[in-house]
Amino acid sequence: MPLEDDFCDILKKSRAGQGLSVGDVARMTGLPGGDITALERGDQPRDRTEVRALATALGLRPEPLAQIAIDKWEPVAQGMPPWVEVVQGSINGYGVQGYLLHDEGEALLVDTAYNAPAMLDQLRRRGLRLLGICLTHGHADHAEGIEQILNRYEVPVYLGPEDVELLSWRPRRELLVVPDNDLMIRFGRRTLRCMTTPGHTPGGICYCADDAQWPVCFVGDTLFAGSIGRSNPKELYPSHLNSVTHRVLKLSPDYRLLPGHGPATTVEEELEHNPFAALP
Secondary structure (H helix, E strand, O other), rough: OOOOOOOOHHHHHHHHHHHHHHHHHHHHHHHHHHHHHHHOOOOOOOOOOHHHHHHHOOOOOOHHHHHHHHOOOOOOOOOOOOEEEEEEEEEEEEEEEEEEEOOOOOOEEOOOOOOOOHHHHHHHHOOEEEEEEOOOOOOOHHHHOHHHHHHHOOOOOEEEEHHHHHHHOOOOOOEEOOOOOOOOEEOOOOOEEEEEOOOOOOOEEEEEEEOOOOOEEEEEEOOOOOOOOOOHHHHHHHHHHHHHHHOOOHOOOOOOOEEEEOEEEOOOOHHHHHHOOOOO
């Protein structure tokens, strides 16, 4: 699976998050504004010197940015824990993934993958009892279809309260549960730990399974392999960077990070290769 973000996407997200114009970046780097616009439209950088100049101006880590732009880095393929199933969906060809977690006949969903029928089919085929729907945030590609699932299983919906207004369809108030930091959600013998990560949206949440053999964190759009989601609104950009650097990437290096788009990665890989991780 290719990276969710190319070099051009990283430039645009960082520039927009800081409220900088192309002209601002041109003045900071000495590069022509037309060249910067072309790079943001998908042109390839000339060399590492150009990449470093842009990274310095945008507060990104130069070498990880060059690895993505020039060396075409991709994360090592990650195996999936045996108690996690990936459910794929798409919106007009734009891929999104959600996750079905199961143990001892009990299950949780992490996001809907914009594909509630597939989620329901997996639950039926495996004979699982659904205990809850864990939403990383309220955007449609991650939350659309919860009404279909709740029509079959009336279960709690975990969602940051700041994101409720993003839902196109809202569950009854009594079904909404605030996933406070470190709230534990049990399924079978396993536990999912909530971790508040505002930035991509105001109420962003990641969900950690602190499993001794298969530690995983479901990061939604807080982090992608080699990048982050777009900060919505842009004023959340500093909070977003803080969530990535001081929450997600403070997990143990062996944690698998399972995003809503693009390939899985690990904390270790992102500490080395993500341009948005804080400078040492």
